Amino acid sequence: MGKNSTTSSVDNPIPKTSSRCLTKYATSTHDFEVIRFSLLEGMGAGKFVSSSTFTVGGYGWNIMMYPDGWSEEHKDAYMSAFLCFCSGTTGVKVKFTLSLLQKDGKVSNLKKRATHTFQSVGGYWGWSTFVEKPKLQELLSRNDDCFTIRCVLTILKEPRTEDVSTAIVPVPKSNLHKHFASMLKDGDGMDVTFSVGDQLFNAHRCVLAARSSVFKAELFGQMKETTIKCIKIDDMEPAIFEALLHFIYTDSLPRSSELDQNGALQHLLVAADRYGLDRLKAISEVKLCQRIDVQTVATTLALAEQHNSVQLKHACLGYLSSLDVLRVVKETDGFKHLTASCPSIIMDILDKVAAPSGV
Incomplete structure (x- = not known):
């Protein structure tokens, strides 16, 4: 009798190839602040005010806002808003969102999204019925007759397909900042203590000196105190010093709603300037400009x-x-x-x- 044999896939491996589709994109946000909106009402249907021109992905754009509506049909009932294509190569496809921000910077529920391909410079796309006037008046009453239109715009490039080589070795993202954050959290090897207000903070002299020339002079300069165990920091809130330390170790700000407040950002700018942390100072400036x-x-x-x-x-x-x-x-x-x-x-x-x- 004959004997059946089973051929395993190990003996005869199935060939495999791979490909992938890549779509490149560029995303940016522009805020168009409108102050004393009530003074704009009555300018007439079809009349608009526009933001300054902003650039995303090499293309120019602006936001057009019609206080009394885009046409007589929408007068007194809606505020209209559109995205206008100002410059660049035609045929550009975009995804965008227009939303209204409250005075504190929070996004309201008054927002709309769209996808559109602009075929000509000067073309625009948006909503003649962007927001009903009663809803807008409710927002204005809570925000001193002001609001901000935020445009989040994504430029979509043509997708392309490429072969994926099986020899490609995936490279993990850098996690250096996570290791330094762990150093700060775990406390291993810390050799200096700071007294700020009623709180104590421990740190590593070498890390502070590497990141701040002011700390370097204080901890390793000619005037350093070799026997000092605790350095007192005056005129600074503990929360600000904690954020300062977090930035020194991770090059980023901690996630905290308190640091989004104007007063905290002002104190953070002062601390950054005091210790020569130019990047932190610039980040604080940017956030303050927006508020x-x-x-x-x-x-x-x-x-x-x-x-x-x-x-x-x-x-x-x-x-x-x-x-x-x-x-x-x-x-x-x-x-x-x-x-x-x-x-x-x-x-x-x-x-x-x-x-x-x-x-």
Whole structure:
């Protein structure tokens, strides 16, 4: 009798090849702040105001907002909003979201999404019924007649397919920052202690010295105290020093809602400047620029002047360039502090207000 034999797949392996589809993209966000919206109402259906032109993926865009609606059909019932294609190669496909932000920067539930291919420069796409006027008035009543339109825009490139070689070795992402974060959390090898307020913080001298020239001079310079066990830090909140240490070890800020507050960001900028952490100072500047409003602009401007934060100062002066805004700001306690602590800045404000449009 014959004997059946089973041939295993190990003896005859099945050939295998792979390919993958890649779609490159570029994403960016632009915020268009609208102050005193009620003054824009009544300009008429079909009339619009637009944001400045912003660039995403090499293409120019702006946001068009119609306070009284895109047409007579929508007058008094809706505010209309559109994304306009200003410059670049035609035929660009995009995904975008337009949403309204509240005064505190939180995204409201008033937002819409779309995907569109722009075939001509000057073309626009969006919603004639972007938001109903009653819902908009409710938002305005809670936010001092102001809101921000946020556009999150993604440029989609043409997809392409490529072969995947089985010889490719996947390279793990860098996790250096995680190891340093563990060093800070676990406490192994720590050799210096800081007293900040009513809290103690332990750290590694070498890490601090490598990241900050100020710490290097304090811990290893000629004037260092070789026997010192605890260094006292004055004029700083424990939460700010904790965030400072986290940044020194990980090059990033800890996830904390408190650090998104204007006051905490101001203190963080001061701490970064004090210890020569230029990247942290710049990050704080960027976040403060995004949070300028009537109540905070004066104190933020004073801070920018005292710590030589040029871009932050420029942003504050730009916000104050309107006489209507300046009249309101002058009534705040922050403006009184500004005039007392930085009297020379008043001339800069007056020069900005008096400058011709576009300067």
